Amino acid sequence: MAAIANILILFSVFALAVVTHRRSTTIYISDLQTGRLEIATRLIALITFSSYAIWFAVGVFRGLSVSMLFSALTGQGETIYLLKSVILAPIGGVTTWSQLAVILGPLLVIRWRLTNNFPAVMFLVLLGTVTFRALFFSERLALIEVGVSTLMAWALIRSKPLAVVKTPIRWLATWAGSLGLLVAVFALFEYPRSWLTYYAARYDGNILDFAAQRLLGYYSTALNNGSLKAQTTSELSIFGLLQGRFSLPFVGSWGEEIQASNESFSYALNSGSNPEFNNVSGLLLTDAALGRFASLISWVVFGFVIVWIANRASRGGIVALVAYCSLAISVLEVVRIYYVGTSRFLPIIIALLFLNFYLGRSDNQSALSTHSGKRSNESDRFTGSVPL
Numbered sequence: 001m002a003a004i005a006n007i008l009i010l011f012s013v014f015a016l017a018v019v020t021h022r023r024s025t026t027i028y029i030s031d032l033q034t035g036r037l038e039i040a041t042r043l044i045a046l047i048t049f050s051s052y053a054i055w056f057a058v059g060v061f062r063g064l065s066v067s068m069l070f071s072a073l074t075g076q077g078e079t080i081y082l083l084k085s086v087i088l089a090p091i092g093g094v095t096t097w098s099q100l101a102v103i104l105g106p107l108l109v110i111r112w113r114l115t116n117n118f119p120a121v122m123f124l125v126l127l128g129t130v131t132f133r134a135l136f137f138s139e140r141l142a143l144i145e146v147g148v149s150t151l152m153a154w155a156l157i158r159s160k161p162l163a164v165v166k167t168p169i170r171w172l173a174t175w176a177g178s179l180g181l182l183v184a185v186f187a188l189f190e191y192p193r194s195w196l197t198y199y200a201a202r203y204d205g206n207i208l209d210f211a212a213q214r215l216l217g218y219y220s221t222a223l224n225n226g227s228l229k230a231q232t233t234s235e236l237s238i239f240g241l242l243q244g245r246f247s248l249p250f251v252g253s254w255g256e257e258i259q260a261s262n263e264s265f266s267y268a269l270n271s272g273s274n275p276e277f278n279n280v281s282g283l284l285l286t287d288a289a290l291g292r293f294a295s296l297i298s299w300v301v302f303g304f305v306i307v308w309i310a311n312r313a314s315r316g317g318i319v320a321l322v323a324y325c326s327l328a329i330s331v332l333e334v335v336r337i338y339y340v341g342t343s344r345f346l347p348i349i350i351a352l353l354f355l356n357f358y359l360g361r362s363d364n365q366s367a368l369s370t371h372s373g374k375r376s377n378e379s380d381r382f383t384g385s386v387p388l
Contacts, residue, residue, distance in 0.1 A: 027110075027157065027316055033359050034114060037318065040358055041107040044100050044351060045122060051097040052129045055088070062087045072136055075196025080138060088137050099347040101130055101142070103355075105150030106325040110318065113157055140189050141344075145329040152325040156313075187211035221277035222336045225269065226284025232265045233288045240289030241341040243280070282330075282338035302340075306331065319356045326352070 029037070056064070064087050071079040090096075104126060108119050126146065134143040187195075187207050194214075195207055203210050233240065269278060280288070286295035306327060312320035326348050330339035339345060 027318060027321065029114070029318060033318070036359050037107070037114070038111065040355055041104070041111050044104050044107060047097050048100040048104050049125060049129070051094050051100075052133075055091060055095050055098065056132075058091055059088050062089075064088070069136060073192050075192045078197075080136070080193055080197070083136050084138050096343070097347055098129075098133075098142075099344045100351050101126060101146050102149050102326050102329075102348055103322055103351050105146050106153035106322045109150060109153040109157065110321070134189060135192075138189075138193055140186070141329075141333075144333075148328050148332060149325040152328045153321065156321065156325070183208060183212050183215060186215050190214060218277060218279065219281075219335050222279045222281040223284065225277070225279060226281035226288065228268055229265050229280050230284060230288040232268045236291050236294075237289060241285060241338060243285075243338065243342050279337050281336060282334040282341075285338040285341070319352060319359055322355065323352050 064083075068079060068083070068087070072083055104122075108122055108126070112118055130143045130146045134140045187210070190211050191207060195203075195210060199210060200207075205213075286298050289295075290298060306324075309320050309324050309327065313324045327340075330345075333339055
């Protein structure tokens with residue numbers, strides 16, 4: 001019931017926003033901002049790809065090889081688990097910054113619209129790195145969050161709404177097709193990870209049926225874990241919203257206190273649930289950390305923050321548009337995880353603050369034309385298939 005109440009609050013906030021604010025997206029950018037946006041995009045790309053390069057290089061030093069990757073793809077032995085736990089184990093203060101890929105995607109889309117020049121190489125490298133991470137580090141979320149933020153930016157700044165959402169029937173068909181595609185993609189990644197290595201000889205069904213059941217299991221178990229978390233939490237604290245260990249250069253790792261506070265939950269997870277599915281639903285983590293009343297208030301605040309960012313984006317804020325796209329995954333995956341409380345979200349916050357400070361605002365602004373990809377002094381609009 002708590003999860004239903006929280007999701008209804010979010011739905012109500014968004015519904016109110018749609019009814020009271022149906023504005024087309026109009027992005028204004030000055031000559032100064034154009035140059036700075038190019039520099040910021042290149043800087044974020046450099047940091048993102050450098051962190052991936054260092055991570056992969058250390059992996060090679062640890063024993064990463066083409067034959068090992070092939071073994072992982074063909075489901076041979078324990079290779080995929082060796083890759084995740086040893087060969088490609090995260091490097092504190094380095095792999096953290098690979099999360100900037102979530103922001104890099106929307107920035108590349110905006111740059112594409114500004115210059116009318118598709119950055120094919122950067123997009124291919126970005127897609128390649130996150131796909132590698134999803135396949136061999138078993139972190140599909142890395143691919144999902146980059147894909148969602150990038151596609152969101154592309155959809156919002158199109159000159160015309162997407163044809164697939166022009167009518168209610170097409171909209172529903174698109175959602176149904178998206179769910180089918182989600183199961184197919186999930187099956188593709190589960191095939192070498194768990195199907196070939198274990199379940200193929202034990203599961204009474206095909207890979208697609210297995211993938212659908214396992215995908216559903218991720219979300220249903222996350223809700224159960226959220227309830228279990230609330231039952232095993234002895235003290236309420238806002239720090240209970242933070243998950244994982246946080247690590248930054250010159251700062252190091254922190255979060256041991258958070259880890260220590262989760263010992264009772266970990267014990268309960270191993271004894272009374274399934275430790276393989278250890279995600280805690282974002283809808284219920286707030287209850288465990290803040291209590292019922294404060295949890296409801298937190299979701300009201302969260303919903304209005306998202307709507308406020310959307311409003312800023314529709315009024316011409318480039319940084320707000322990037323933030324809106326980057327936060328999409330926090331709403332999309334709220335049933336499974338509390339995304340904004342994970343350590344992977346910290347670099348995104350830092351990058352958004354940097355963009356807001358560096359790009360700033362300028363009096364010499366002009367609207368970006370949605371027809372030619374060039375700037376003009378007329379108030380041309382970025383219109384998308386989703387009202388902001």
